Amino acid sequence: MKLLAVVGSSRKNGNTATLIKEALKPFEKEAFDIELIYLSDYQYKDCIGCEGCKDTFKCAIKDDMQKIYPKVMEADALIIGSPTYFYNMTADMKAFLDRLYCYEVFHEEDRSVWMGLNEAFGVKYAAVVAVCEQNDEKDMGYTAISMEKTLQALGYRVVDVVKALKLFSRKEAKNHEDTMIEAYNCGEKLLKTLKLREEVQKKIRFMEQL
Ligand SMILES: Cc1cc2nc3c(=O)[nH]c(=O)nc-3n(C[C@H](O)[C@H](O)[C@H](O)COP(=O)(O)O)c2cc1C
Known part of the structure; x- marks a missing residue:
């Protein structure tokens, strides 16, 4: 199984x-294919809303996001994290998530009906890490919730959200x-979820053979 951390x-x-x-x-002790990427290593533009991806599920902008798309698609699970910059995620994280719009599918006549491309193949899993310097969670603003909701819209079940304050x-x-324990536990929960899915899949395959 593959895990992508961003x-x-x-x-x-x-x-x-x-x-x-x-x-x-927790994943390092297991036979997992883990990749950690820093968005600052990649040069990519904001989504321009061209809708060029509408029928192809492929973004029309040719930049470094094209290197990241296969990583996202191949990963069974994502861990994404961002510090709070003025009550929200960083511009890099926002642009990255916006560029995943090519994986959002809308009903032809009714745009209130949509799904993430993942959902066509079965849900994927994710965890979110949000960081801020203030003591009060309200000073984190939308950082955690906007990452979580975007992943949900893209067809990920977000199993845990770490909100790290005072950093x-x-x-x-x-x-x-x-906070370190919370982060470790977050990874462990994601790992357990993936293992549970594997167990359930095995069980179903076994039952089908009976
Ligand atoms: C441009 C900018 C805006 C920030 N805005 C907030 C904020 O709104 N609330 C907050 O609690 N911390 C804010 N911070 C502090 C960072 O979230 C904090 O330093 C965090 O630990 C940085 O994480 P990093 O080490 O992963 O970059 C801001 C920092 C910067 C540079």
């Missing part, structure tokens, strides 16, 4: 990256034991 902060050793790496630890400077997360 860091939406340009601080490669920052809090978001630290917490995402902690969430990956300002680059390497602070490591000193926040409770």
Whole structure:
């Protein structure tokens, strides 16, 4: 199985990256194909709403997102994370998620009916990590909820959301034991969900043979 982790902060050793790496630890003990990418390593534009993807499910913009699309499509699960920048996710994370619009499918006559392309093949799973410096969750604004809702719209079941507060400077997360445990547990929950799916699939296949 494949897991893709996406860091939406340009601080490669920052809090978001630290917490995402902690969430990956449970997967490292398993036979998982894990890939962690930093969005700041890629050059890609904002979605331009051209609807060029409407019938093809392929984005018409030729930039580095074309390197990321196969990773997203091949992954059974995603972990995405972003710091809070003025009450929301970073521009890199927002642009990345917007560019996944090519995987959103709408009913021809009724756009209130839609699904994520994933749903045509069975739901996928995801977890979200949101980071902010303030003590109060309200100062995180829409960071966690907008990442979560976007993934849901794309056909992911978001099994856990880590909201890490009180983290300002680059390497602070490591000193926040409770938050690190929360991140580890988030990864573990995602792993358990994927394993449960595998067990259920095996059981169904076995029952079909009876
Ligand atoms: C442009 C900018 C805007 C920010 N806005 C907020 C904010 O609205 N609320 C908050 O609590 N922290 C805010 N922060 C603080 C970051 O979320 C915080 O430093 C976080 O730990 C950075 O995570 P990173 O190390 O993964 O980059 C902001 C930081 C920057 C640079």
